[in-house]
Amino acid sequence: MKIEEIGYLGIDATHMEEWRDFAANYVGFEVRQLDHGQLGLRMDDFAWRMLVRPAERNGVGFLGMKIDSPEALETVRSELTAASFEVHEGSAEERAERSVQQLLWVADPDGNRVEFFVGRSADNASFRPGRPIGGFRTGPLGFGHVVIGTPLLEEMEHFYMKLLGFGLSDYIDKDIKVRFMHANARHHSLALVKTPAKFLHHVMVEYNFMDDVGRLYDKALTIPGMIQTSLGRHDNGNFQASCRLNE
Template identity: 40%
Template sequence: MTEGSAELCAERRVYRLYRFREPFLDVETELVAGQFSDRYPFVPTRGITGYRTGPLGLGHVVFHTHDVRGAVAFYRDVMGFGLTDYMGWADAEAVFLHCNPRHHSLAIMNLCMGRTSGTFNHLMVEAQEYDDIGYAYDVARDKALPMIMDLGKHTNDHVHSFYIRTQGGYGLEYGWGGRLVGPDWQVRFYDQPMLYGHRTPA
């Protein structure tokens, strides 16, 4: 682990930063302290209500690894994440972990769907209102953005969302309505990721 330079801290707008190569997902990871707040609130350029972030963080990320058990143990025992739930379907296995009340900030998947270890599957950002998902869906369709999964709802976190492929190759899930993990949360196992929808376009 190395400490980030003053220049890097300034670029990230944080007080202090440490970097290390995370051993299971094989990704460059940064731990930060003292994230600076902007004087000016975020104002979307389109007429939407904004994003559900603050104490819930940016959203969630999903990675593939050759060692799901090792990765889960690392994030639970070393990084202090809590176990939310499990999912298994076809050749896929996923473990969902939380570090705040958001259902999951990190999900770890096996090497299903031809993915290699360290592959970044997707980032999820969550809108404040469902209508914002509808507006964004129209924009995505009008601009013919590459759709990975059509509108649908997940079984475990109850997020309504659609997925597009970004220019970086990873997915962007645009969602709404995620449920929160409370003190009496019970870990469950799901055999399907979607309650409905989330179909792959032809």
């Protein structure tokens, strides 16, 4: 099984208006109002890379894994069925909402919905960021990366690495246990953190230009409590400089 990228992410959220302001005016997504009170966060040629939907809890709504062909999608179906996962067909409404030709989904060991899609159509309109930025680095790398806290690290690691084929990029086995996993040239598209309960730890998106990182950092400094962790690097290597905002 070969996952090409995490093409999109669904986020369940309890404070939709705060999401709208944060996404457009701080990060710079193009924010689209969609049906059922949902927000589509656009980063490039697709209608959205993240779908934020109203919910009674905050967390992962779904992960969208790109598969390169209908034949490969059938391999996904057969291999997951053989591994005793119940494979579901996406509905016509779900396919239309995601602009894909085919869609399957399963629940991972933590109960997160993991979707597998083929043939996602681009949007004809030009990308219009919420504030002036030089765009996001996406393309064949996918939307960015997502980090999930899980009490079932071993089971989740087996699912994503052994069944879905993600490669291990790096790991931490100190006070915390983390597995960084890649599907393409991005250092990691997914990371799993051992935690007492499951939750969405954080989401990363990448600007095309470092100047946009600096401008956002300057903007965040003016808002009390916005900076959660200042500029620095992970303690297991020098692969990535990062800054955490209080989402």
